[in-house]
Amino acid sequence: MPPSYRTQNTPADPRHPSRLNLRQRFYLVEVLVGLALTAQHFFVNMWRHTLRVVFRSKTARGAVTIQYPDERRPYSPRLRSLHRLVRREDGSPRCVACMMCETVCPAHCIYIVATEHPNPEIEKVPERFDIDLGKCVFCGYCVEACPEDAIRMDTGILEFAAYDRRSMIYDKETLLALEPARPEGGPASPVPIPASRSPR
């Protein structure tokens, strides 16, 4: 190793043998210190596992693992998850097909076809409202842009993998059927299977 390279390292570089003291260079003591640390973890965790399994303790946890999908970490209330379309009292979409979300969407993943609403007080209603989740970047701009508070990203649903791209397109009926997440953040609706997904 050239001397210039050595000086580039920080003064306390532990890789440099001459900066190790005798005990560290002897290695065995340091090995025992390390083994004591890992063995301590082993025995503490084994004791906690024993408390949990044998003595049915509710609080003892021998591991930090969260066994997804059996266990889930609570989601933040601000989490942006799968979109849903908010319903009116009669179940029809609150959306008035103003195209704000489609316009603002940076991924161009929203596709709306507007039509007349039977109620003359409401101007328009979407005939189609498709979101291509294969393109969506979950920026939340659609939610911010909506003047009617008709689209939200609060379902708590994050698992919507599919076998092909077509199955990632969620239509109006699917999005309307979704419920907001439960207070602890878990999804209230089952993961939707969109109509476009063909049975395999």
Add this chain to the structure above:
Amino acid sequence: MSSVAIDLLLQAIPVAFVMFVVLNFGGLLTWVERKQSAIMQDRIGANRASIFGIRILGLLHPLADAVKMLTKEDFTPAHADRLMFKLAPFVSVFFGLAAFASIPFGDTLRILGREIQLQAVTLNVGILYVLAMISLGVYGLMMAGWASANNYALLGGQRAAALMISAEIAIGASIMGVVMVYGSLNMQDIARGQGQPLLPQLFGHWIPAWGILTQPLAFVLFLTAGIASTKRIPFDTPEGESEIIGYFVEYSGMKFGMFAMADFLETVVIAGMTTALFLGGWQVPYLQPSGFVFPWGATVPLPNPAVAGLQVVAFLVKVSVMIWFLMLIRWTLPRFRYDQAMRLGWLALFPLSVLNILITALVLLAPWRA
């Protein structure tokens, strides 16, 4: 049934027991490795393999591994030496299995008026036999590296050979101290010798003369060199699977699995050797052939089968503890660089083992012992 047939059958008991124990320990070690490392690292470890929803703490994962290995494509590279390529994993596993044969797991068992040595093969040169088997195991690796027609594999095989040479000299030299203290190359004699009291004029009959007490330096040296000979972390330079690539790059399926199996078998052998030489072998403290003889005068007479059973259990417990310790080391220390491993072997372990032999000889021949 003729008495010869009975003799043969009774002789087959220790052999079958050794095969059963070693193979099962080797298989279970994949589970132990996963679970122990997980517990040491605050994780849970593999627990998903199930049959009809029954998981039993992930104990089915070795089974799932075996199924996976057996059903994978068994690929041989186009330019490989086919015979050597196919032979290498078998050589590796064979010597791992054979090495345990002369390690005693109990004293004599008397059934049907016959005395059975609880040892698969009774050899007067048992230690040399085990050493030879451990050393021969490296031939499998070198064959694998050479036959793969892959330069990375060849380099891995060379690293294995270099590591093994630097380790086995230290193994042999460190054991010499034990051989000198107990005065025999027969491992059964060494195990018996460890039941004697240590310095009876000083401690009475309180402390048995286990190898770890009579030869503490040799214990550390043997354990270090033994871990090196199992070629597992911190001495896994032959493999270095995450970056430097080892002798088994070209292997797939069960052949690859056999190399992994050989590593585990060697771990069991090293644990067995350490137990037999340094942890009193099958000795239970204060257990004599006639039963317990406690140093405060109490005695508990036991029949011979009970004594033999206790000894076998003690041996298995000690081996398990040693395996736990080897696993603890494997999951604590980082890997030695190639040159560091060489330096440790040649400039630390070997001179210290020679020093240990000298000190042992001086103590044994010292005039005050007469």
